[in-house]
Amino acid sequence: MIKVGFVIRPRSAYLHIPFCHRRCFYCDFAVVPLGDKAGRREGPGSNTINSYLKLLHREIDLAPKGSPLSTVYIGGGTPSLLSPEQIGSLLQHLRSHFGFQPDPELTLEVDPASFNEKALIGFLKVGINRLSLGGQSFDDETLEKLGRRHKSHDLLRACELIESQFSAGNIRTWSLDLLQNLPGQEINEWENQLNKAIESSAPHLSIYDLSIEPGTVFQWRLNRGEISLPSEEISIEINNLTNSILKKSGFARYEISNYALPGHTSRHNRVYWSGAGWWAFGQGATSSPWGERLARPRTRASYETWLKSQERDGLHPSMIKEKAIPMSLDDKLIVGLRRREGISFNKLSEIVSWDKINKQDNMNLLKIKLEKWIENDYINFYGDRLFLNDPKGMEVSNKILIDVLLWWESLETDSVCQPTP
Numbered sequence: 001m002i003k004v005g006f007v008i009r010p011r012s013a014y015l016h017i018p019f020c021h022r023r024c025f026y027c028d029f030a031v032v033p034l035g036d037k038a039g040r041r042e043g044p045g046s047n048t049i050n051s052y053l054k055l056l057h058r059e060i061d062l063a064p065k066g067s068p069l070s071t072v073y074i075g076g077g078t079p080s081l082l083s084p085e086q087i088g089s090l091l092q093h094l095r096s097h098f099g100f101q102p103d104p105e106l107t108l109e110v111d112p113a114s115f116n117e118k119a120l121i122g123f124l125k126v127g128i129n130r131l132s133l134g135g136q137s138f139d140d141e142t143l144e145k146l147g148r149r150h151k152s153h154d155l156l157r158a159c160e161l162i163e164s165q166f167s168a169g170n171i172r173t174w175s176l177d178l179l180q181n182l183p184g185q186e187i188n189e190w191e192n193q194l195n196k197a198i199e200s201s202a203p204h205l206s207i208y209d210l211s212i213e214p215g216t217v218f219q220w221r222l223n224r225g226e227i228s229l230p231s232e233e234i235s236i237e238i239n240n241l242t243n244s245i246l247k248k249s250g251f252a253r254y255e256i257s258n259y260a261l262p263g264h265t266s267r268h269n270r271v272y273w274s275g276a277g278w279w280a281f282g283q284g285a286t287s288s289p290w291g292e293r294l295a296r297p298r299t300r301a302s303y304e305t306w307l308k309s310q311e312r313d314g315l316h317p318s319m320i321k322e323k324a325i326p327m328s329l330d331d332k333l334i335v336g337l338r339r340r341e342g343i344s345f346n347k348l349s350e351i352v353s354w355d356k357i358n359k360q361d362n363m364n365l366l367k368i369k370l371e372k373w374i375e376n377d378y379i380n381f382y383g384d385r386l387f388l389n390d391p392k393g394m395e396v397s398n399k400i401l402i403d404v405l406l407w408w409e410s411l412e413t414d415s416v417c418q419p420t421p
């Protein structure tokens with residue numbers, strides 16, 4: 001794998017809050033299901049949360065001080081199970097440790113059944129200015145099949161609460177997540193879901209394809225033949241419908257799964273796809289401050305043991321600029337292709353020090369490799385950029401990516417690899 005010295009200073013931080021009421025049937029995230037104890041301000045659930053937050057604060061203390069943060073994303077799990085005071089204390093800690101740039105984007109993931117108006121106002125008072133609502137579906141039967149705890153009326157109420165704060169200018173923006181390509185999903189039903197999402201007035205929509213992960217209830221049901229995913233034909237129809245309905249409503253697709261009205265793209269999301277670094281803290285969280293990824297242990301006990309070893313023996317090299325291994329160009333190509341802007345050959349040439357002739361030769365080789373995709377209008381070259389056509393190319397992005405990576409591997413390593421300065 002080719003490594004190059006390409007680093008953009010980290011100005012973003014992700015905090016993982018692993019607690020949920022229960023595990024949804026499709027979820028393989030690093031979560032701690034607390035059952036009915038979740039959300040209570042006293043008792044065993046709150047003790048579990050408090051002791052985890054102490055670990056999280058300890059981990060933030062360990063990080064080298066760096067540039068002030070421009071974005072913070074508190075995700076999970078269900079971070080809205082925390083109180084506004086707990087969220088405020090985490091933000092305050094990040095602010096005092098790293099500093100915040102003027103007008104930072106501070107996002108909190110919220111679950112429809114886990115907060116009320118008072119808590120919402122509390123979150124905004126401690127600095128949260130963007131909310132990401134995990135709706136997944138407006139249909140009760142679907143929510144039940146997904147193993148979600150909330151009902152459609154919870155989601156509608158949550159949308160109304162958030163929208164009223166947005167209209168009043170108390171948050172800068174908000175996002176709604178939906179899941180598509182679910183077992184048994186039909187076109188008409190999905191159209192109905194999209195229309196409800198648009199009616200919710202969310203200025204940003206994340207539409208994820210359901211993926212069946214190992215060890216989940218969904219995988220078990222799939223193996224037993226109890227559920228099946230939509231055929232490729234239906235899946236393409238569902239994707240096309242999503243794209244056309246959202247575009248007609250003014251949304252631009254700025255990444256494979258993300259759509260936004262003008263001015264409402266997520267600054268934090270763009271960090272992941274731009275090659276910039278980010279800090280991350282918490283059980284199961286993945287950081288990449290200087291290009292090299294580091295995934296923390298996924299269980300509470302192993303995370304605590306890991307944290308103690310960091311405190312005792314020193315930080316993992318990936319967290320220290322001088323020691324980290326730079327990002328692989330494979331990763332850079334993958335993230336570049338996911339974005340609407342695509343891959344810039346000028347930037348790529350700078351990173352790997354191609355001269356003009358090298359750049360043109362390698363571009364020509366790529367055009368030959370991608371001939372069938374270009375001819376059939378899946379991808380486009382415009383100026384120095386290669387990008388996926390939307391929606392055709394985006395739907396088959398993984399197949400195109402394989403060809404791009406094969407092209408990359410076929411290049412003479414000597415002509416593309418420059419040592420880190």
Ligand code: SF4
Nearest residue numbers: 020023024027076077
């Ligand atoms: S609420 Fe989200 S993080 Fe928690 S179990 Fe369900 S899908 Fe996973």
